Amino acid sequence: MSHVVARCPLCNQKSSVPDGAAFQCHNDTCAEDAERIRNPREVITREQMMRDCAVVYYVAFGNRIRIGTTTDLAGRMKALPYDEFVAFEFGGYHLARQRRAQFSGARITVTWLERSDQELKTWIRQLRAAMEYPNDATRSATRAVKRRLLGLEVR
Structure with missing residues (x-):
């Protein structure tokens, strides 16, 4: 199985991912930020x-x-x-x-x-x-x- 080196679009950190697999950043802080971007907390009225x-x-x-x-x-x-x-x-x-x-x-x-x-x-x-x-x-x-x-x- 081959791997591709890709950069995270949020933190710009390099990560190796299996060819054809979805990119997953290994930076814990970035993962939390990505989760917040994907699921923004709703504003309380x-x-x-x-x-x-x-x-x-x-x-x-x-x-x-x-x-x-x-x-x-x-x-x-x-x-x-x-x-x-x-x-x-x-x-x-x-x-x-x-x-x-x-x-x-x-x-x-x-x-x-x-x-x-x-x-x-x-x-x-x-x-x-x-x-x-x-x-x-x-x-x-x-x-x-x-x-x-x-x-x-x-x-």
């Missing part, structure tokens, strides 16, 4: 991000719990006054509204609820128990959002 990566967050401030939603958790936490990030779940505006209605008996304002409400405390304990790091809600949320953005988590 705002609508897709809202559907797939929106987070309903629960933060404590004094004797209150706020239920809100965001697609930029880190940015939202920088802008929001809170004492503790207590829990999160994936979901958008509809889920946040549903949760606020679920705990309407503890309502102080539209988004703030009484922290002492037993039903709300039970719900937060359930959410925390399901987190990767139950004692570190911020770390759990950050890792979960990244996995979802990278497509490493089943939706």
Whole structure:
């Protein structure tokens, strides 16, 4: 069997391939680049991000719990006054509204609820128990959002 020496069109590295066979670059980095060129990652639109990566967050401030939603958790936490990030779940505006209605008996304002409400405390304990790091809600949320953005988590 004869071989042909060919140059990779991406990295210009020489490779020997069997005559008549498809060219395959042996440079690992180039192979990754070629895969990206063949299968470009689709751009995530705002609508897709809202559907797939929106987070309903629960933060404590004094004797209150706020239920809100965001697609930029880190940015939202920088802008929001809170004492503790207590829990999160994936979901958008509809889920946040549903949760606020679920705990309407503890309502102080539209988004703030009484922290002492037993039903709300039970719900937060359930959410925390399901987190990767139950004692570190911020770390759990950050890792979960990244996995979802990278497509490493089943939706």
